[in-house]
Amino acid sequence: MHITLKNLVRTYENVHAVQDVSLSIPSNRIFGIIGLSGAGKSTLVRLISLLEKPDSGEVWYDDKRVDDLPEKEIILRRRHIGMIFQNFNLFSSRNAGENIAYPMEICRYPKDKIRNRVAELLELVGLADKANAPISTLSGGQKQRIAIARALACEPEVLFCDEATSALDPKTTQSILALIKDIQKKMNLTVVMITHQMEVVRDSCDYVAVLSEGSVVEQGIVKDIFAQPKTKVTKEFLSHLTTNARNVREDGVVIWSDVPARYTLRFLNDRVDTPVISDIIREFDVIFNISGAGIQKVGDTKLGTMVCDITGESSAVEAALKAIRERGVTVEEVKA
Numbered sequence: 011m012h013i014t015l016k017n018l019v020r021t022y023e024n025v026h027a028v029q030d031v032s033l034s035i036p037s038n039r040i041f042g043i044i045g046l047s048g049a050g051k052s053t054l055v056r057l058i059s060l061l062e063k064p065d066s067g068e069v070w071y072d073d074k075r076v077d078d079l080p081e082k083e084i085i086l087r088r089r090h091i092g093m094i095f096q097n098f099n100l101f102s103s104r105n106a107g108e109n110i111a112y113p114m115e116i117c118r119y120p121k122d123k124i125r126n127r128v129a130e131l132l133e134l135v136g137l138a139d140k141a142n143a144p145i146s147t148l149s150g151g152q153k154q155r156i157a158i159a160r161a162l163a164c165e166p167e168v169l170f171c172d173e174a175t176s177a178l179d180p181k182t183t184q185s186i187l188a189l190i191k192d193i194q195k196k197m198n199l200t201v202v203m204i205t206h207q208m209e210v211v212r213d214s215c216d217y218v219a220v221l222s223e224g225s226v227v228e229q230g231i232v233k234d235i236f237a238q239p240k241t242k243v244t245k246e247f248l249s250h251l252t253t254n255a256r257n258v259r260e261d262g263v264v265i266w267s268d269v270p271a272r273y274t275l276r277f278l279n280d281r282v283d284t285p286v287i288s289d290i291i292r293e294f295d296v297i298f299n300i301s302g303a304g305i306q307k308v309g310d311t312k313l314g315t316m317v318c319d320i321t322g323e324s325s326a327v328e329a330a331l332k333a334i335r336e337r338g339v340t341v342e343e344v345k346a
């Protein structure tokens with residue numbers, strides 16, 4: 011199902027929560043909506059998911075306008091909308107399987123169909139053995155898996171994920187995003203991902219719209235936005251990105267080249283801020299090829315690490331290494 015938003019406006023007293031938002035959310039893709047706290051994301055989701063009516067503007071599901079439907083029809087439509095939230099919103103009085111069964115009971119599915127589907131959904135989210143588990147015994151990641159299974163129970167056409175990974179640690183976040191991507195493909199779902207984290211957009215979305223003060227300031231294919239951000243808001247989001255974990259060693263060094271390098275240089279405190287490398291290049295006839303670098307704080311001390319190759323005439327390289335050491339930089343060499 012594709013969703014079209016036309017000039018949506020929603021104002022609370024004098025707060026313009028959503029101002030003239032028009033968007034086309036393609037079917038069978040993951041569409042991110044990113045914004046800071048207060049940007050209007052939750053309001054926009056309530057409008058798109060038919061929980062709230064806009065003051066003006068229109069919401070279309072495929073070729074049908076849906077925001078102005080009579081209440082009864084809205085309720086029926088809402089049964090085919092899946093939602094998951096930051097705080098999971100599970101019923102603590104029901105066990106995992108019973109939580110998943112809940113929307114199917116509302117939709118009056120026959121009992122045996124519910125039983126089969128609960129088992130199928132538990133399997134889908136990788137928790138086949140947790141049917142009878144009380145919610146309080148589940149980890150955050152497991153709770154979100156149960157919430158995802160519940161959201162999918164009545165075969166929705168669209169899944170809204172409202173800050174679904176914001177309460178989870180980075181590793182669990184990655185596993186939940188992988189699950190959502192997997193389900194999106196398997197079920198041909200349209201997924202709308204609301205987040206304040208650019209990592210979530212990078213690691214899961216095909217498209218993104220950047221929301222600021224109730225308006226869409228930028229939108230497009232994720233890799234295009236990453237390569238050429240146009241607005242200050244988007245650039246700000248990108249500047250806070252943490253690097254993809256696989257490129258970062260445990261000591262914080264970011265490695266951007268696959269070519270193994272021979273030297274590791276360690277810079278302490280004031281050396282971190284001096285142009286040692288430039289000085290050496292100017293003084294000696296050598297070439298630096300830097301393949302990774304990073305900085306850590308150890309107590310009050312700054313420790314810089316650089317992984318590199320130094321090439322040139324062997325006498326020049328030797329002299330350069332000696333000069334680097336004399337400047338208080340530690341040099342470790344991996345013997346070929």
Ligand code: ADP
Binds near residue numbers: 045048
């Ligand atoms: P986000 O989800 O991006 O944090 P929200 O949609 O929650 O943003 O809020 C956007 C703005 O609208 C905020 O200034 C918020 O205080 C206001 N707002 C949201 N919902 C209501 C409401 N029900 N009543 C009054 N003001 C609201």
